[in-house]
Amino acid sequence: MLKLIIFKELREIILSTKFAATFGVCSLLIIMAFYTGIKNYQNSVEEYNASRAAEISQYEKSDSITSRRTVFLPPEPLASLVLGISNDIGRSAVIYDRSYQAFRDSTYSVNPVFAVFRFMDLEFVFLIVLSLFAILFSFDAINGEKERGTLRLSFASPVPRAIFIFGKITGAFAALGLPLLVPLLIGLLLLPVMGVTLSAGEWLRLIILIVCGMLYLGVFLTLSVFISCITKHSSSSFLFMLLIWVCSVLIIPRASALLAGNMIEVPSTSKIYYQRLQMANQQSREYLTKLNDIYNRFYKELAQSGDTSPEAMEQTQKKISVTLENIQADMDKNLGIYVSRLYEERYNRQAQQERLALWIARISPSAVLTLASTELCGTSLGLRNNYREKVAIYSGFYSDFIEKREKENQDDMQANPIKPSEIPEFIFQASEPALIMRKVFPDIAILLIFNLVFFSGAFIAFLRYDPR
Amino acid sequence: MLKTLIEKELKAILLSPKFVAVFFVCSILVILSIYIGIDEYKTGVRHYETMNAQLDQQTKELTSWSSVRLNVVRRPDPMHIFVTGVNNDIGRQSPIIRGDIIKLYASRYSDQLLFAIFRSLDLMFIVQVVLSLFAILFTYDSICGEREVGTLKLNFANPIPRTTYVLAKVAGSWLGLMIPLIIPLAIGIALVLICRIPMTSAHWIRFFLLIFMSGLYLSFFVCLGVLFSSLSKVASSSFLYLLVIWIGFVLIIPRAGVMIAGQFLSVPTAAEISAKLTEKNRDTSRQLSEWLSGRSSEYRKRIESLNDEDRQNKANELREQYSKDVTIKFSELNQEIDKYHVSLNEEWRNRKIEQERLGFSLSRFSPASAFQLAAMELSGTGVNIKTRYEDQLQAYKEIFNTFITKKEDKSGGIFAQVSKDKKPENIDTREIPQFIYINPDLKQVLQSTVIDITIISFYILITIAGTFIAFIRYDVR
Numbered sequence: 001m002l003k004l005i006i007f008k009e010l011r012e013i014i015l016s017t018k019f020a021a022t023f024g025v026c027s028l029l030i031i032m033a034f035y036t037g038i039k040n041y042q043n044s045v046e047e048y049n050a051s052r053a054a055e056i057s058q059y060e061k062s063d064s065i066t067s068r069r070t071v072f073l074p075p076e077p078l079a080s081l082v083l084g085i086s087n088d089i090g091r092s093a094v095i096y097d098r099s100y101q102a103f104r105d106s107t108y109s110v111n112p113v114f115a116v117f118r119f120m121d122l123e124f125v126f127l128i129v130l131s132l133f134a135i136l137f138s139f140d141a142i143n144g145e146k147e148r149g150t151l152r153l154s155f156a157s158p159v160p161r162a163i164f165i166f167g168k169i170t171g172a173f174a175a176l177g178l179p180l181l182v183p184l185l186i187g188l189l190l191l192p193v194m195g196v197t198l199s200a201g202e203w204l205r206l207i208i209l210i211v212c213g214m215l216y217l218g219v220f221l222t223l224s225v226f227i228s229c230i231t232k233h234s235s236s237s238f239l240f241m242l243l244i245w246v247c248s249v250l251i252i253p254r255a256s257a258l259l260a261g262n263m264i265e266v267p268s269t270s271k272i273y274y275q276r277l278q279m280a281n282q283q284s285r286e287y288l289t290k291l292n293d294i295y296n297r298f299y300k301e302l303a304q305s306g307d308t309s310p311e312a313m314e315q316t317q318k319k320i321s322v323t324l325e326n327i328q329a330d331m332d333k334n335l336g337i338y339v340s341r342l343y344e345e346r347y348n349r350q351a352q353q354e355r356l357a358l359w360i361a362r363i364s365p366s367a368v369l370t371l372a373s374t375e376l377c378g379t380s381l382g383l384r385n386n387y388r389e390k391v392a393i394y395s396g397f398y399s400d401f402i403e404k405r406e407k408e409n410q411d412d413m414q415a416n417p418i419k420p421s422e423i424p425e426f427i428f429q430a431s432e433p434a435l436i437m438r439k440v441f442p443d444i445a446i447l448l449i450f451n452l453v454f455f456s457g458a459f460i461a462f463l464r465y466d467p468r
Numbered sequence: 469m470l471k472t473l474i475e476k477e478l479k480a481i482l483l484s485p486k487f488v489a490v491f492f493v494c495s496i497l498v499i500l501s502i503y504i505g506i507d508e509y510k511t512g513v514r515h516y517e518t519m520n521a522q523l524d525q526q527t528k529e530l531t532s533w534s535s536v537r538l539n540v541v542r543r544p545d546p547m548h549i550f551v552t553g554v555n556n557d558i559g560r561q562s563p564i565i566r567g568d569i570i571k572l573y574a575s576r577y578s579d580q581l582l583f584a585i586f587r588s589l590d591l592m593f594i595v596q597v598v599l600s601l602f603a604i605l606f607t608y609d610s611i612c613g614e615r616e617v618g619t620l621k622l623n624f625a626n627p628i629p630r631t632t633y634v635l636a637k638v639a640g641s642w643l644g645l646m647i648p649l650i651i652p653l654a655i656g657i658a659l660v661l662i663c664r665i666p667m668t669s670a671h672w673i674r675f676f677l678l679i680f681m682s683g684l685y686l687s688f689f690v691c692l693g694v695l696f697s698s699l700s701k702v703a704s705s706s707f708l709y710l711l712v713i714w715i716g717f718v719l720i721i722p723r724a725g726v727m728i729a730g731q732f733l734s735v736p737t738a739a740e741i742s743a744k745l746t747e748k749n750r751d752t753s754r755q756l757s758e759w760l761s762g763r764s765s766e767y768r769k770r771i772e773s774l775n776d777e778d779r780q781n782k783a784n785e786l787r788e789q790y791s792k793d794v795t796i797k798f799s800e801l802n803q804e805i806d807k808y809h810v811s812l813n814e815e816w817r818n819r820k821i822e823q824e825r826l827g828f829s830l831s832r833f834s835p836a837s838a839f840q841l842a843a844m845e846l847s848g849t850g851v852n853i854k855t856r857y858e859d860q861l862q863a864y865k866e867i868f869n870t871f872i873t874k875k876e877d878k879s880g881g882i883f884a885q886v887s888k889d890k891k892p893e894n895i896d897t898r899e900i901p902q903f904i905y906i907n908p909d910l911k912q913v914l915q916s917t918v919i920d921i922t923i924i925s926f927y928i929l930i931t932i933a934g935t936f937i938a939f940i941r942y943d944v945r
Contacts, residue, residue, distance in 0.1 A: 054743035088584035253586035
């Protein structure tokens with residue numbers, strides 16, 4: 001019986017003209033998203049190599065040692081499929097003195113032309129198209145049949161209601177989900193065909209991404225069936241679904257970020273920059289007074305000792321310079337601590353703000369899909385944290401290298417320029433697969449819960465439904 | 469006759485549950501977006517003021533003109549409340565440093581990535597995406613829906629000309645759609661006035677032009693809806709086609725156009741440009757140090773060649789001459805670097821402009837992108853805000869540099885401070901020329917939006933003509 005109902009539903013959807021049209025559009029979009037993603041990836045690899053080569057070439061021409069260097073965020077194939085924040089994050093970081101400047105030159109700030117309309121990536125296609133697809137085919141699942149009178153006919157035979165609604169939902173899901181796997185598979189095949197090699201972990205992440213997409217489709221499908229059970233006319237259920245769609249896809253995610261932004265304020269980097277400058281100014285003023293004091297003190301001591309020989313003079317000079325050097329070093333250290341404390345505070349506030357915003361946004365299944373897919377493809381906010389960490393580690397590493405070279409040069413009494421091949425390479429690795437899975441898990445769970453809630457809603461509503 | 473028909477159509481829309489839902493959503497969205505915009509504007513102004521105050525304090529404590537470092541901050545504009553555009557994507561500040569390129573840093577989105585995930589919610593977005601969808605919702609069944617219910621047949625039992633009927637349909641739906649836009653907008657305007665946002669008359673003109681563009685853009689979707697509803701027999705299929713077209717126009721064509729342009733025309737990366745600049749800077753500093761060592765040895769030789777008496781008298785003169793020479797050479801080399809920067813930048817920019825032009829021409833196939841580009845142009849948040857800003861900053865930098873050089877000359881060149889014994893005085897920061905960003909004037913803006921207005925009007929004409937033809941042949945049974 002169940003099988004029969006599922007097949008009936010499947011046939012009804014797949015043989016309709018509506019299906020042919022929408023399926024064509026969906027397939028086209030999915031394949032296009034894969035294609036442009038791969039192309040973009042190849043372009044950004046080229047760009048990355050060019051930037052790096054340009055940076056390295058400076059060493060070849062230079063005959064002195066610079067403690068400054070710029071590192072770049074390398075592109076990743078999955079990041080081109082789901083762009084997330086990868087175009088908003090500054091891609092280059094200038095390293096000096098064991099620290100780094102804020103990331104600069106995000107793709108959108110360098111090329112605002114792409115920021116006008118943004119890109120069309122796989123996540124975007126999933127987000128908009130899958131949900132609309134689900135709504136279009138199931139907004140009238142129950143009340144449409146009632147309007148046409150076929151529902152009454154169906155229940156003229158002894159069909160249990162539970163089996164009927166279960167069959168309807170599964171049939172619709174199979175009819176929409178299975179055909180979509182075809183363009184998705186073609187897209188996946190495009191990756192190796194166009195010369196993009198993925199690791200096993202990346203393949204797994206892509207497959208989980210597709211599972212998330214299917215769950216998202218399920219959310220809108222079960223919700224549409226649910227709404228069509230609780231409304232009398234298909235036109236009103238359609239209106240409801242469209243409103244829910246607008247809210248879920250377009251409004252809640254945006255509003256949540258703005259809401260959280262208003263609730264928790266984060267000090268800007270420019271503010272920190274000025275606080276640092278102020279502190280440095282204050283320190284230099286203090287330094288001047290201390291300098292005065294020290295000179296006075298040592299020369300007074302010298303005068304009191306009554307020793308006027310040049311050796312004593314020289315010794316005093318030496319003492320003064322040592323004391324001053326110590327003071328300077330202390331001040332530098334204090335400034336460093338002060339600035340890192342300011343940044344830490346900023347990061348903490350920012351993390352708080354982000355956590356709040358993302359949890360509010362998760363009311364909407366679309367936001368959940370966005371968060372899960374960006375997490376899977378390494379373009380979530382975690383990318384920034386990861387990049388930040390890696391650059392911080394590298395800046396220490398690079399400074400060690402420079403110090404070692406400077407010392408060697410001092411020992412050899414000559415300036416040996418750095419050869420490009422000697423420079424330690426900046427290696428950026430995406431988060432570990434296990435960590436990614438742990439982070440994605442709550443989102444997948446939320447999508448599942450949405451499915452279950454709407455499914456049981458539809459189930460219960462249909463048990464009480466009046467088919468006449 | 470027309471009046472009665474429009475009234476009937478309007479009444480049918482106003483009394484439908486559709487209208488209630490749309491009105492409710494629109495009101496919330498429009499008012500929320502303006503409220504958020506005002507809030508962001510105020511935060512932006514605060515940011516701008518604190519940055520400037522801090523900078524002022526910094527410069528006030530300086531004692532030498534050559535150590536003045538400026539950091540120009542981009543001032544938010546009230547029009548950003550309604551159209552965010554690329555305002556959040558491009559940098560908000562630019563340091564003015566001699567021999568360094570003008571570049572905007574620290575965009576809002578790169579500073580606060582959270583907001584970049586879902587982007588912002590502005591009036592333009594609501595009109596472009598949400599209201600256009602509602603326009604379709606209002607009209608997809610205007611003809612075929614009546615046919616399905618059977619009222620169309622009844623209507624044409626009376627002697628109504630078909631053209632009048634279809635015209636009334638379009639006008640009625642259009643009016644019905646404008647109500648959910650205009651009423652919350654009026655509240656929004658009141659909000660702007662209450663919050664004392666400094667809108668000048670030019671701002672208001674731009675704002676009303678924006679509303680006019682919105683009306684024009686929405687008329688296109690109203691006409692499109694009526695066209696498809698008179699092309700199809702069943703309301704559900706007309707909606708399906710319209711939805712596919714809507715997805716194409718609003719979501720896909722704009723993005724695809726720019727992406728295709730990006731594929732065809734490549735532009736050198738920022739890193740390549742900055743590497744070229746660093747090289748030039750290094751060359752110049754090497755040149756300078758060579759020149760300096762040559763000059764100083766020459767100077768020493770000349771002093772040595774003098775006899776004891778002359779040495780006393782002429783040494784000072786020579787020293788002054790030397791310091792003047794150094795100052796001149798310094799500014800010469802700086803100018804040379806600046807020129808190089810400008811030429812490099814120009815070449816880069818030309819490539820980018822070409823890319824932009826191709827991308828935007830392709831995306832203008834969709835009226836949605838024509839509307840968006842026009843709206844961004846009207847509010848001064850289009851892509852050219854970046855180049856405009858950088859150009860004006862470049863001009864300002866030259867003014868600033870000549871000002872500083874003059875001041876340095878007056879106080880006796882770069883090395884003057886060191887030789888003087890008297891206590892250095894604080895400089896008067898009020899003398900520093902101020903940077904003021906000049907928005908393109910209304911005429912320029914209008915000139916660049918004319919193309920978009922033409923595109924949308926053209927689309928409207930085509931759809932109206934199509935609707936008339938389709939409906940005249942329509943089988944009302």
